[in-house]
Amino acid sequence: MEQHELRPPRGAKKNRKRIGRGNASGHGTYSGKGVKGQQSRSGYKTRPAFEGGQTPMVRRLPRRRGFTNPFRVDYQPVNLRDLAAFAAESEVTPESLQKAGVIRSIRQPVKVLGDGEVTAALTVKTHRVSAIARAKIEAAGGTVEELTPRKDPEQKRQRGKSKGKPVAKKAGAPQTETAKAADEAADAPEASAETEEEQSDSSDESSESAASE
Numbered sequence: 001m002e003q004h005e006l007r008p009p010r011g012a013k014k015n016r017k018r019i020g021r022g023n024a025s026g027h028g029t030y031s032g033k034g035v036k037g038q039q040s041r042s043g044y045k046t047r048p049a050f051e052g053g054q055t056p057m058v059r060r061l062p063r064r065r066g067f068t069n070p071f072r073v074d075y076q077p078v079n080l081r082d083l084a085a086f087a088a089e090s091e092v093t094p095e096s097l098q099k100a101g102v103i104r105s106i107r108q109p110v111k112v113l114g115d116g117e118v119t120a121a122l123t124v125k126t127h128r129v130s131a132i133a134r135a136k137i138e139a140a141g142g143t144v145e146e147l148t149p150r151k152d153p154e155q156k157r158q159r160g161k162s163k164g165k166p167v168a169k170k171a172g173a174p175q176t177e178t179a180k181a182a183d184e185a186a187d188a189p190e191a192s193a194e195t196e197e198e199q200s201d202s203s204d205e206s207s208e209s210a211a212s213e
Contacts (some may be wrong), residue, residue: 081116
């Protein structure tokens with residue numbers, strides 16, 4: 001067979017649908033669009049989920065709640081019972097776990113969980129270790145080291161406080177009763193000082209008048 005003898009299979013190529021070419025063609029008069037209405041007009045277009053105005057199915061069905069956290073880190077879980085294959089005084093790392101067949105890849109971080117028991121003293125160096133697993137490993141004489149440092153919660157609190165902006169006091173805003181009481185308490189020492197000066201002046205005048213008499 002030569003290249004010029006190649007032909008497409010039967011039914012692969014179809015003639016274009018020619019509308020408005022007389023009733024004998026089967027697509028004349030209304031050109032296959034029916035009698036009047038929205039769908040017979042030129043430029044008719046609707047979204048894929050449009051159902052003629054009724055509540056579409058995407059809104060009738062219950063929707064999933066919540067959101068997807070873009071900062072979430074997915075760890076490969078490794079329980080303490082999976083560490084039974086390691087001998088005492090051995091070092092448990094993502095590489096050694098992959099060699100032992102416990103995990104598949106070292107690209108994803110590893111977290112050791114506390115399901116099971118450990119009797120040998122192991123040096124565990126993974127990205128995360130749960131509190132229960134840490135207690136059991138240290139009770140067996142082993143040590144734990146996390147490869148990914150944790151964020152200090154105190155720094156988070158300080159960062160949250162620094163983001164808070166002080167609220168500016170508006171000039172024409174009415175004062176509340178508590179604010180008025182605070183202002184009166186602040187002005188009270190000055191008023192008492194003025195009364196003491198007035199009393200001292202009056203006492204001096206009375207003593208001078210008694211001396212002149």
